[in-house]
Amino acid sequence: MAVAFAEISGPWGSGGPLWVIAVASVLLLVVVLVAMVWITGRSRRQIRGMARIAERLAGGDLAHRFDPGLPHALGELSDSLNRVAEYQSDRIRELGRQQGELQGTLHAMSTGVIAMARDGRVLSMNPAALSMLAVSGLNVRGRRLQEIEAGPDLVQFATAAMDAGGHGFAELSLGEAGQRIVARSESIHDGLGEFVGIVLVLDDVTRLRQLEHMRVDFAANVSHELRTPITSIHGYAELMMDEKDETERTRYAEVILRNTASLSSIIDDLLSLARLEDPLQDQLSGREQVKIHELLDEVVRACSVEAEKGGSTLKIECHEHLECHGNRQLLEQAVTNLVVNAIRYGPQDSPVTLSAESIAGGQIQLSVADRGVGIEASHHGRIFERFYRVDKGRSREVGGTGLGLAIVKHIALAHGGRVELESAVGQGSVFRITLPMAAPTNP
Numbered sequence: 001m002a003v004a005f006a007e008i009s010g011p012w013g014s015g016g017p018l019w020v021i022a023v024a025s026v027l028l029l030v031v032v033l034v035a036m037v038w039i040t041g042r043s044r045r046q047i048r049g050m051a052r053i054a055e056r057l058a059g060g061d062l063a064h065r066f067d068p069g070l071p072h073a074l075g076e077l078s079d080s081l082n083r084v085a086e087y088q089s090d091r092i093r094e095l096g097r098q099q100g101e102l103q104g105t106l107h108a109m110s111t112g113v114i115a116m117a118r119d120g121r122v123l124s125m126n127p128a129a130l131s132m133l134a135v136s137g138l139n140v141r142g143r144r145l146q147e148i149e150a151g152p153d154l155v156q157f158a159t160a161a162m163d164a165g166g167h168g169f170a171e172l173s174l175g176e177a178g179q180r181i182v183a184r185s186e187s188i189h190d191g192l193g194e195f196v197g198i199v200l201v202l203d204d205v206t207r208l209r210q211l212e213h214m215r216v217d218f219a220a221n222v223s224h225e226l227r228t229p230i231t232s233i234h235g236y237a238e239l240m241m242d243e244k245d246e247t248e249r250t251r252y253a254e255v256i257l258r259n260t261a262s263l264s265s266i267i268d269d270l271l272s273l274a275r276l277e278d279p280l281q282d283q284l285s286g287r288e289q290v291k292i293h294e295l296l297d298e299v300v301r302a303c304s305v306e307a308e309k310g311g312s313t314l315k316i317e318c319h320e321h322l323e324c325h326g327n328r329q330l331l332e333q334a335v336t337n338l339v340v341n342a343i344r345y346g347p348q349d350s351p352v353t354l355s356a357e358s359i360a361g362g363q364i365q366l367s368v369a370d371r372g373v374g375i376e377a378s379h380h381g382r383i384f385e386r387f388y389r390v391d392k393g394r395s396r397e398v399g400g401t402g403l404g405l406a407i408v409k410h411i412a413l414a415h416g417g418r419v420e421l422e423s424a425v426g427q428g429s430v431f432r433i434t435l436p437m438a439a440p441t442n443p
Helices: 002-012 016-058 072-108 127-132 152-163 206-242 246-277 292-302 304-310 328-345 392-397 404-414
Strands: 112-117 122-125 168-174 179-189 195-204 288-291 313-317 323-326 351-359 363-370 418-423 429-436
Touching: 112 127, 127 195, 152 168, 152 179, 152 195, 179 206, 206 246, 246 404, 288 292, 288 328, 292 304, 292 313, 292 328, 292 351, 292 363, 304 313, 304 328, 323 328, 323 429, 328 351, 328 363, 328 404, 328 429, 404 418, 404 429
Parallel strands: 313 351
Antiparallel strands: 112 122, 112 195, 168 179, 179 195, 288 323, 351 363, 363 429, 418 429
């Protein structure tokens, strides 16, 4: 047995098996170390790669994903992180969609909305609120209402609402132009129910208040206008009952008849305005191609008797073949109203000129000019209101209803046009009606 061992182990001499074991152990250790180094390096690279992706995800770049092919625990971890990233990406897309809808809604609203933190600083403000406060090109976030010159009334309202826990309601003046707004406020709470600020909702009611004022004026004016002829009719009717002289009774009857005609004219003009303003009635259903020169000729013929009584000369200046598309009867009424006014309120023996011309934008401008006393600029903004009179005493003397110019305005609006006044004291007046020009007809 010893001989056989010696033969096998002969080249190494005595103790050969120990060397074999040692060499094998060293080789095995080297292999293990190399494998460990390789595995550790690979794991380190994989972990570093995961760290880089995690940093990108933390920075908001949710398009990246972890390698799903990682071994064992790293693979499970990457799958879990990929699911988290996908969930967060879906949540962020949903939040972005909701925020976009909210921003779109706020931007489209005509109502002003201001969100404010508890310390009184602005968090956000929609375009309607920016317009109401006349704020443009200014970053309002983080500023106080005083800093953006929101007006003392609004600042005081916001402060009081904040102190009251968010709830408030008031009508305020805003700016120096007499703008009126209705302000409401509600509280803002966080997820824990803590009070963190308020939201102000602003509605511009300036136009509404103006219309209410005009309605009150209209009611007062129409009552006054109707009371005058009705009182006269009532008084002269009582006199007729006691009067025995036939001549006086006839005179009283003439006064009653004249006031009845005035009352009838007022009612007719009111009905005309009501029809023109009724959105359910198409006042231009009888539209046709209207030759402007023929229209002016017809107006001159209709006003010739009135012109003779006032000693006025009517002159037409229309050198173009102009046409518009509209209701001939209404257009004649509008121009006639202007001509009659020019005759009645102008001086004796003064000319009244009717003219028409084409202007830029495919429009026709009809003008009625007189050489009267003119109208002060302070009256220009209200001259087309119902029952508005520059000279109340003289207006009633000449028999006007106070509705003629209002009818002219609404006839122009019904045709898609507008009416304007150019006048100065001592230089006469020019009333202009601007209408769309008719499209050329094919031969």
